Amino acid sequence: MGDYHGMEDFKLHLIESITDNFADDRIVGSGGYGDVYKAEHKGKEIAVKKLHPFQGLDDKQFHNEVRNLIKIRHKNAVQLIGYCYESRNKYIEHNKELVFARTTERVICFEYMEGGSLDKHITDEPCGLGWSTCYDIIKGTCDGLNHLHSVQAKPIYHLDLKPGNILLDKSMMPKIGDLGLSKLVASTETHKTEMLKGTNGYMPPEYIDGGHISKKFDVFSLGVIILRMMAGNKGFFRCSKTPPKQFIDLVSENWKERLQAVSRDSSYEMDTLRVRKCVEIALKCVDTDRKKRPTIQDIVREVEELEADIEKMMSAPSPESKDLTVQRSCDTNVLSVDPTLQLRFVLEARKETSCCLQLINKTNGFIAFNIKINQDKYRVQPSQGTMQPCSWRYVILTLQMQEPGPLNMRCHDMLLVESVSVTQDLASKDGEIDYQELFKTAMANQVVDVVKLPIVYVALDQ
Numbered sequence: 001m002g003d004y005h006g007m008e009d010f011k012l013h014l015i016e017s018i019t020d021n022f023a024d025d026r027i028v029g030s031g032g033y034g035d036v037y038k039a040e041h042k043g044k045e046i047a048v049k050k051l052h053p054f055q056g057l058d059d060k061q062f063h064n065e066v067r068n069l070i071k072i073r074h075k076n077a078v079q080l081i082g083y084c085y086e087s088r089n090k091y092i093e094h095n096k097e098l099v100f101a102r103t104t105e106r107v108i109c110f111e112y113m114e115g116g117s118l119d120k121h122i123t124d125e126p127c128g129l130g131w132s133t134c135y136d137i138i139k140g141t142c143d144g145l146n147h148l149h150s151v152q153a154k155p156i157y158h159l160d161l162k163p164g165n166i167l168l169d170k171s172m173m174p175k176i177g178d179l180g181l182s183k184l185v186a187s188t189e190t191h192k193t194e195m196l197k198g199t200n201g202y203m204p205p206e207y208i209d210g211g212h213i214s215k216k217f218d219v220f221s222l223g224v225i226i227l228r229m230m231a232g233n234k235g236f237f238r239c240s241k242t243p244p245k246q247f248i249d250l251v252s253e254n255w256k257e258r259l260q261a262v263s264r265d266s267s268y269e270m271d272t273l274r275v276r277k278c279v280e281i282a283l284k285c286v287d288t289d290r291k292k293r294p295t296i297q298d299i300v301r302e303v304e305e306l307e308a309d310i311e312k313m314m315s316a317p318s319p320e321s322k323d324l325t326v327q328r329s330c331d332t333n334v335l336s337v338d339p340t341l342q343l344r345f346v347l348e349a350r351k352e353t354s355c356c357l358q359l360i361n362k363t364n365g366f367i368a369f370n371i372k373i374n375q376d377k378y379r380v381q382p383s384q385g386t387m388q389p390c391s392w393r394y395v396i397l398t399l400q401m402q403e404p405g406p407l408n409m410r411c412h413d414m415l416l417v418e419s420v421s422v423t424q425d426l427a428s429k430d431g432e433i434d435y436q437e438l439f440k441t442a443m444a445n446q447v448v449d450v451v452k453l454p455i456v457y458v459a460l461d462q
Helices: 012-018 059-070 131-150 205-210 216-239 244-262 268-285 296-314 435-444
Strands: 027-031 034-041 044-051 080-094 097-111 166-168 174-176 336-338 343-347 353-361 366-372 378-381 384-387 391-399 414-422 449-459
Touching (some): 012 034, 012 097, 131 166, 131 216, 131 244, 131 296, 216 296, 244 268, 268 296, 268 391, 296 353, 343 391, 353 414, 366 435, 384 391, 414 435
Parallel strands (some): 343 449
Antiparallel strands (some): 027 034, 034 044, 044 097, 336 353, 353 391, 366 414, 378 391
């Protein structure tokens, strides 16, 4: 096969030398298609995968596949650095007797991943890694899979995407590995195979039931991976028995508590938004109807749009900004709200849309707030809470997908922000406060301040 852009054509004797003749103590991983050995070559650690003998393997097919895999160059795909394909005659044991036979050794060498594989971090509970690491792993895996599905003219379907095949480098960057089952296809059409191979729990129903392979195969596997990261194995098995919105709320709330515990400011609210989006995407990925699943390109685009929206929210003027719009409630309300006149949602067909509300406490006291809105149409994060003196906080509001859309973009909805002064002692017990009872009592005593914002829908091109 020769050399291809630095790809090495290893000799078998060299491979045997750097692996101590494939010694058991050098094995760092095993699977149904081969064992992986840790070795050193030219001063660098590498992973050497020795493939088990394949019955009926077409050598031409093997060589063509390796040639195509050599062309993969992406930061989220494990880099192939060399290969060995060598036949020789040797004595082997057959039916308890030594026979002289011709054997073929197939070896593939990859970059060594110090962080191991993702499956070490998947347990019955949600992933124990920090949220930023989890989110980077999810995004990186999506980017890597998107590259495989769009590489050159022929997409590459992995067909065995699972936590054990998502490898992590020393900085925990994810890289998709083990393309042993991958299939190169000339188009995005659905194919059918009579021989089922893969990993239980990560194969889509259409493949199990009918052997159908399409670009939605890997998307299903990706969804399972994300759900197991976000909810743990126990939570994953509950998701099929729980209504989607309830499941999303449950997982998001669990992560919110973890994020609040380590965050000293309101930045956790943006991360909670990311958590929610990841779970929403994952549930769409595991839909039993493959036609309803998104493509990997759709998923990458959704994540990019989310990050763009968050960047806009984060770049909104802070209370300290000299250019901050003067609040209409500045002198009369306990809590100031931005925007001041109306809350605008930009509508897109068959999509949820979000906007940001900024709460500003300009007083020297502690404030509790409570946001009221039609919960059948909108989600609010957070809907209640307390604020320290001279502080600000973002609230994310999401308009759920409306189908059909409102006639002539008309909307008669209203958002109410209730606020009341509280003691420092009560504010310190934020997680224990019964806000419903707090505001019920405050309302009866006529000490609740209310800011009303009309909600307006606008078209995308306005």
